[in-house]
Amino acid sequence: MVDQMSALFTLGNMQFLLRGAGMTLLLTVIGCTAGLIGGFLLAYARGSKGTLAAPLRWGATAFVEVFRRIPFLVTLFLVLYTAQMIVPRAPLFWVAVVSICLLCSAYMAEIVRSGMESVPAPQIEAAEVMNFSRWRITWMIVLPQAWKVILPSAVSYMVMFVKDTALASQAGVFELMFAGKALANRGLDPFLVFATVLFAYFAISWPLARFGRWLEARLARRTHEGDRR
Amino acid sequence: MNYSLQFGQIAADVPYILWGAWPTLWITFVTFFAAAALGLFIAMARLKGGPLASRLAGIWVTLTTNSPLFVVLFFLFNGLPNWGILLSPIVATLIAFIAISSGYLAEIQRGGIQSVRQAELDAAETLGMSRLQMLRFVIAPHVIKTTYPALSNFFIFTMLGTSMASLVGVNELTGRAIEVSSRTFRSIEVFSLVAVTYVVLSLFASVALALVGRWLFRVKARMI
Numbered sequence: 001m002v003d004q005m006s007a008l009f010t011l012g013n014m015q016f017l018l019r020g021a022g023m024t025l026l027l028t029v030i031g032c033t034a035g036l037i038g039g040f041l042l043a044y045a046r047g048s049k050g051t052l053a054a055p056l057r058w059g060a061t062a063f064v065e066v067f068r069r070i071p072f073l074v075t076l077f078l079v080l081y082t083a084q085m086i087v088p089r090a091p092l093f094w095v096a097v098v099s100i101c102l103l104c105s106a107y108m109a110e111i112v113r114s115g116m117e118s119v120p121a122p123q124i125e126a127a128e129v130m131n132f133s134r135w136r137i138t139w140m141i142v143l144p145q146a147w148k149v150i151l152p153s154a155v156s157y158m159v160m161f162v163k164d165t166a167l168a169s170q171a172g173v174f175e176l177m178f179a180g181k182a183l184a185n186r187g188l189d190p191f192l193v194f195a196t197v198l199f200a201y202f203a204i205s206w207p208l209a210r211f212g213r214w215l216e217a218r219l220a221r222r223t224h225e226g227d228r229r
Numbered sequence: 230m231n232y233s234l235q236f237g238q239i240a241a242d243v244p245y246i247l248w249g250a251w252p253t254l255w256i257t258f259v260t261f262f263a264a265a266a267l268g269l270f271i272a273m274a275r276l277k278g279g280p281l282a283s284r285l286a287g288i289w290v291t292l293t294t295n296s297p298l299f300v301v302l303f304f305l306f307n308g309l310p311n312w313g314i315l316l317s318p319i320v321a322t323l324i325a326f327i328a329i330s331s332g333y334l335a336e337i338q339r340g341g342i343q344s345v346r347q348a349e350l351d352a353a354e355t356l357g358m359s360r361l362q363m364l365r366f367v368i369a370p371h372v373i374k375t376t377y378p379a380l381s382n383f384f385i386f387t388m389l390g391t392s393m394a395s396l397v398g399v400n401e402l403t404g405r406a407i408e409v410s411s412r413t414f415r416s417i418e419v420f421s422l423v424a425v426t427y428v429v430l431s432l433f434a435s436v437a438l439a440l441v442g443r444w445l446f447r448v449k450a451r452m453i
Contacts, residue, residue, distance in 0.1 A: 201300060
């Protein structure tokens, strides 16, 4: 036990795991940033009106419904094999990024949509009467109020998502879980290795979850103060 | 680009893959209901238990909601054998899924229980209701109404999550897809078939859950 521990907790191994943790964070940040942008575009497309925009509306709805209903693992494998078909030797990192963006934008689209729906309809009707374009209504009236609803949900989705990125290791992408598997394959005690990896995920996820709760409480308080004024 | 989709080559394996939906479904049901029961227990311990019980329940929720299921599964399946505990794939899967889900479900149910206002309980007491009647006519309807959407979302979420069980060798939908694709090399065909199956299954589940909610608990849930 003790010599297994001293074999695992060397400087090199810890740096290896830390690099993996860095990649996990990078994947999460890429996914959530791209997801927020993609989710906003999808929500905007879903809220479009008129017969001309109908295919756009249906397309966005179908995208969101489909990618929210496929397990991330299956999306990952599908993207992996499709990428290999189109580009021989497709870099695995980009395979993971593409599948993460697909998943995140589908989930974020729902978060953004429910945030935009939280803005009272009379405000939007008033803006329509004043002949605001839809883009200006969204940009100047809806988003400045909706972000307070969107942001806490987006952060709590991010907390969920950090943990999902562990699956990217299954496609051979180097991140925290992949680093753990590599160490276990090198003959180190898998019990200790995966316990360390679990602890590392906890150390990333827990502060993020606390931050999300703090943000939610703070934004809720600020909104109520605004009501009173 | 010299790859053409050939669904004909997996035609013989299609029934085999589709029957993988059965293990997926039963693992989902077992996980969800066991974790919901455990979650209710934890939520009650957190709200009504003594200082030690509520503290322990809080720690359990923090630990489970911040650990990745996939890593826990790997830990149980690959880490424990070194210490002499050998779990079969399905046992490891059920333990990992129930443990992690119980934390999330405890939080959902805690929110539901907390949303019952003291005034309502006082009113029920004034009407001379027994504790059982209070549970049946005041607390349960309220808790179900407030938690039902979150619970049905979590059910779908669990169903999609069960695909991870394939990675420790459980032969469910994704597991069978991996097996057939490594035998026939028709990966895209197999995985798109499985993706469609998941979409259909979860759409069915959404509609069924919305109908159950409407008829049994009078919850106005969205169909999709």
